[in-house]
Amino acid sequence: MVNKADTPVKIPTSKKASNKETYHHGNLRETLIEASAHIIKIQGIDALSLRKLADQVGVSRAAPYHHFKDKNALLAAVAEQGFESLGQLLQDVINQKIPLLERFKQAIKGYLEFAAEHPTQYDLMFGRKLWKSDQFDHFQRQAKDCFRLYVQLFEQLIKEGFLDKNEDALRLSQLLWATLHGLTKLTEEGLFSVANNIEDITQYAIERFEHSFINNP
């Protein structure tokens, strides 16, 4: 509904080409990723066409194919960047010097907020067929690193007695992640007609997790 940025659709920074028109762009690959991410954020995934992208960046239509096998590969790169951001965010949360339980809650809140703030990029990170393909190793590793942070969190919760010893950290992580993912997608798509305020839902989810996962202290 609300455009995240008031910035017009104009694509900025064709930095190198701005002052000097070189045959070789210089760092086309990164420029493509950035421009793609920008377009996707502002106009949505469907609005991204390789031709327009090439135009806006200032290269020919075929140029991107020297850096990405096909459109999907480009999308995977953008998605990978998303997982990097998310991973960094979670890492920061976990490294805070606050009680474990608080870190747990903030890891939940952080995830949901990230997804709410970058809906189109989040869409890209999941939901495309980027996952089953075996040609995106790097992308997948980046994503699983993210997941592992939650597993570690649960392992700590078990170790410190917030959860029973016989609980399965991996399974719990899967379930938690699934819930966060589901909440994100269903909310984003407007399926929750009532109380689709993301903050409320986040708050409720956190309370629920605490109530259902954690032994009372």
Added chain:
Amino acid sequence: MVNKADTPVKIPTSKKASNKETYHHGNLRETLIEASAHIIKIQGIDALSLRKLADQVGVSRAAPYHHFKDKNALLAAVAEQGFESLGQLLQDVINQKIPLLERFKQAIKGYLEFAAEHPTQYDLMFGRKLWKSDQFDHFQRQAKDCFRLYVQLFEQLIKEGFLDKNEDALRLSQLLWATLHGLTKLTEEGLFSVANNIEDITQYAIERFEHSFINNP
């Protein structure tokens, strides 16, 4: 991508014009929906092109536009059919004469199994922009009817004392649905490298829900 296969899309026997080649197809609308669902199931969503579809059904490429505003409208119709199936399934589960808690569990199991058995159609039911658009009233109503069944289930659980009186059936439904949705999508996309056996995950999810939602019997 080349071999979309001449797999004969079975054209359902319409009461009229089953074998006869008429200028007017007779019930093109339904035929299109069924053929689309078939193609989507077998070859995936991306393989569905209106032109090929028209070919296989035996009409010209523009014919579908007399029954659907655009491709999205067709997809919405297919998705709606999916929600009908799911709703029927859940309805049947709920109408069974078995203990309430058992119905609850089977409603969970049924959802996950439905999604696992019809992955591409499930993809269609969510994940397309079918939801935010205001032109698919009927589709959305069908879907929300589905959701309401879960709310009713939770209301009963509260009433019969399996849940505290002050629990919020709607919120719980949202959370449950989100979890089921997340499990479905993440599993389907192969994100759970470990133990991605759908039966195991289903079983674990059910146990978890029982443990976390339900007062001890």
Added chain:
DNA sequence: AAGCAATCTTTACATCGTCAAGTTGTAGTG
């Protein structure tokens, strides 16, 4: 300086969604 590989361009093609205008069958009115 020479050459080779990386990078970029031009051209071309097949496919797709969709519209406009025309054609054919059907239903309903008199």
Added chain:
DNA sequence: CACTACAACTTGACGATGTAAAGATTGCTT
């Protein structure tokens, strides 16, 4: 029954898209 209006369908065309092939330009390595 004839006629008309409408619904269902067809043909043809347009613009957009992803991407393959082959040629041009540059810069790095030796």
